[in-house]
Amino acid sequence: MMKLSDIGFDQWFQAHVNDLRQEGREIARISAVDRGSYLIKNQTKEIPAELAGKFYFQVESSVDLPCVGDWVTVQYHSNDTAAIIHEVFPRKTFLRRKSAGEKVDFQMIAANIDVAFIVQSCHFDFNVRRMDRYLVMAADGGVEPIVILTKTDLITLEELEQKIAAIRSSAISARVLALSNITGIGFDEFQQVLVSGSTYCLLGSSGVGKTTLINRLIGQDAFDTKAVSGTGEGIHTTARRQLVVLKQGSMLIDTPGMRELGLIGVGEGVDQSFQDILRLSVDCRYHNCGHTQEPGCAVRAAVISGVLNEDRYSSYMKLKKESEYHELSYIDKRKKDRAFGRFIKSVKKQMKV
Secondary structure (H helix, E strand, C coil), rough: CHHHHHHHHHHHHHCCCCHHHHHHHHEEEEEEEEEEEEECCCCEEEEEEEECCCHHHHHHHHHCCCCCCCCCEEEEEECCCCEEEECCCCCCCCCEECCCCCCCEEEEEEECCCEEEEEEECCCCCCHHHHHHHHHHHHHHHCEEEEECCCHHHCCCCHHHHHHHHHCCCCCEEEEEEEECCCCCCHHHHHHHHHCEEEEEEEECCCCHHHHHHHHCCCCCCCCCCCCCCCCEEEECCCEEEEEEEECCCCEEECCCCCCCCCCHHHHHHHHHHHHHHHHHCCCCCCCCCCCCCCCCHHHHHHCCCCCCCHHHHHHHHHHHHCCCCCCCHHHHHHHHHHHHHHHHHHHHHHCC
């Protein structure tokens, strides 16, 4: 029988067991989330689960709800064919973004991920600045990033080398793997990255080949894909986030393609992803230099002299400002939510009198 450690429950999570586990409750992992419905995976099988009423009403933010990869305590019922989720274990790592649209809130992508595969197609999807966003998201959640360039069969070797050079010239130091799901080139190197008991997450736009990559790893078309469009890009089919256990014992989470990748409060993640700019800023005249028009700014001087790529500087400033702006809006929203909650409680008390 499979052990919990086989699906990622290591000593880090074991240290929290006594704080959460109660009599009659077992430990499982969230393997899929779809519009408020959950699937959990334990040592033997995968079954549907729902949130305990008490847990649901105590949640203050959507961030606190279970997401794919989370470890939870559950209580089984109906002859162990269904379960109730009671608590979520603390997260070792996470991937999250700003909710799509105008809403200023966090959306959890996945939790307890060892490596995030940032997938871009070599054909029409390749974009270093978008890559920056994914790298910041991974750094913010403490997840190691690896860049995967797919559809190398659609470009020449010279063009591929140019794309990798563009990544390196932008001071992105993450490991880069190039492969083709059609020819199989680079696939063996990709498989060697996968370690038994570790969890990986595929991130990228629609149609870059994430689901096709999973199907190739599994060895069958277990997940739906569609034929490529007239542009050579795949057509998006993944509708939910789902954890898949591969034959070699590693776990892979597929995610729907992201049209938007807004960031909230990821200042540290930005600094970690732009270490080159962080190092330059040490020589700025002012400790709190904003790297715009301040005299003695070492970052701006590096841009002017050509030491720092101007596109990379622009990407850094844009992500920093966006993160700070959304963070202020989020804090303001949380204050209003708490004030409204206190108002509702006071009204209920008055009604009881």
